[in-house]
Amino acid sequence: MTATGPLAEEDARTLHQQVLMRLREAILLGRIEPGQALTIRGLAAELGVSAQPVREALRQLVAERALELMDNRRVRIPPMTIERFEDLIAARVVLEAEAAARAMPYVTDTLIARLEADDAAINAAVSAGDYDRWIGANYAFHSALYGAAGQSAFLPLIESLWLQVGPFLRRAMRTISGHYTVDRHSEALAALRRRDTMALRIAIEADIRDGIAHIGSTLIRSEALGGAAGAVRGPSTGSGRADSVREAV
Template identity: 60%
Template structure:
C-alpha cells in the first residue's frame, strides 16, 4: 500500500505538545479507528511524508505501537497490523467485555445529569452516522461514546487498559460494520443510557456486554 494515501486520523497538535507526542497520538488514534488496513504493509517514510515530519518521530511512535501489540515491524522500514486468528480475537473480545463492563459499572458513581446528557449527545451523533452510512463517523462516535462512559472518574485506571485492547481490535472494525443492520438490531447504547438513568448496574453490564457481542462477535466466524 502506498503510505501517503493512508487516511490518518485528524488530530490537531495541542498546545505544549511535542512533535513526537503528536505523531504518536495521531498514529495511535489512526490504528484504533481502523485506518491501518489489516494485511497491508505501510512504510515509515510514507507515514513521515503523510504527517509532514522526518522519519525519527515516526520510528519512535511505531516502536511504542509495536510494544503495545498494535503493529508488527516487518523490517527496518515497514510495519503492518498483526495477523488475527479466531482464538486471539475471542480472547480480545472477552477481555473487552470484562474490562468494559466493570468500567461501565464504576461510572454509575459519577453519572449525574451532565454526564448522561453528554453520553446522550454522543449517542445521537452515532445514530446520525449510522443513518448517513458514514463509516468514519460511526467508528469515531462509537469510540467517543465508550471513552466518555468509562473515563468519567479522574482516578480511572481502566480506560488505558481498554484502549490497549481497542488498538488490537480497531483495524478490524470496518469489517464488523459491513453488515451492521443484520448483526446489531438493537441500540445497546440506548439501553446503557436507560440503565444509567435508573442506576441499574446489572442492566448496564448486560447492555455493554451485548454491545460488544453484537458489534464484533460475528467476526469470529470470518476469522475461524
C-alpha cells in the same frame, strides 16, 4: 521543522505525539491495511517530518499492541486469528463491564446528557452509513462513560484493546445499519438513569458482543485476516506501499 507538511500547524504537543495521534486514529478507523508493512521513512515523508518522531510513535504503538514488530524488524498491523479475536473480545467484556460498573457512583445527569448526545450521534452515523463517524461517536460514548470515575487504570487498557480490534471492524462491517437491530446504548442509558449497575453491566456486555459477534465468522470466511497471508507473501514494494497509505494516515 519543515513548514509544508500536513502537520505544519503549530501544536503544543511534541511532534512525535502528533504523529502518534494521527497513526492511532488511522488504525482505529481501519484506514491502514492489516498486514501492510509500515516503513519509517515512508511515513515520515508522507507526514512531512523526519524519521525520528515516526520511530518513536511506532515504538509506542508496538507497546500498545496496535502494531507488531516482525522478525524482519518491520512493523505491521498484527494478523488476526479467531483465537486472538475471541481473547480480545473477552478482555473487552470483563474490562469494560467492570469499568462501567465502577463509573456508576460518579454518574451525573450532566454525564447522562452527554452520553445521550453521543448515542444520538451514533444513530445518526448508522443511518448515514458513515463508518468513521460511527466509530468516533462509539468511542466517545464508551470513553466518556468509563472515564467518569478517575479510572486511571482501566482506560488505557481498554484503548489498547480497541486499537487491536479496530483495524478489523471496518472490513467486517461494510454495512453497519443491518446489524443494529437492538440499540444497546439506550439500554445502557436506561440502566444509568435508574442507577442500576447490574443492568448496565449487561447492556455493555451485550453491546460489545452484539456489534462484534458475527465478525469472527466473517473473518474466517473472508480470509482477510491480513497477516497469516501477509507474512508469507512478500511485502509490497516501497513506492506502492507509500501510495496506498498516503490517504490513510
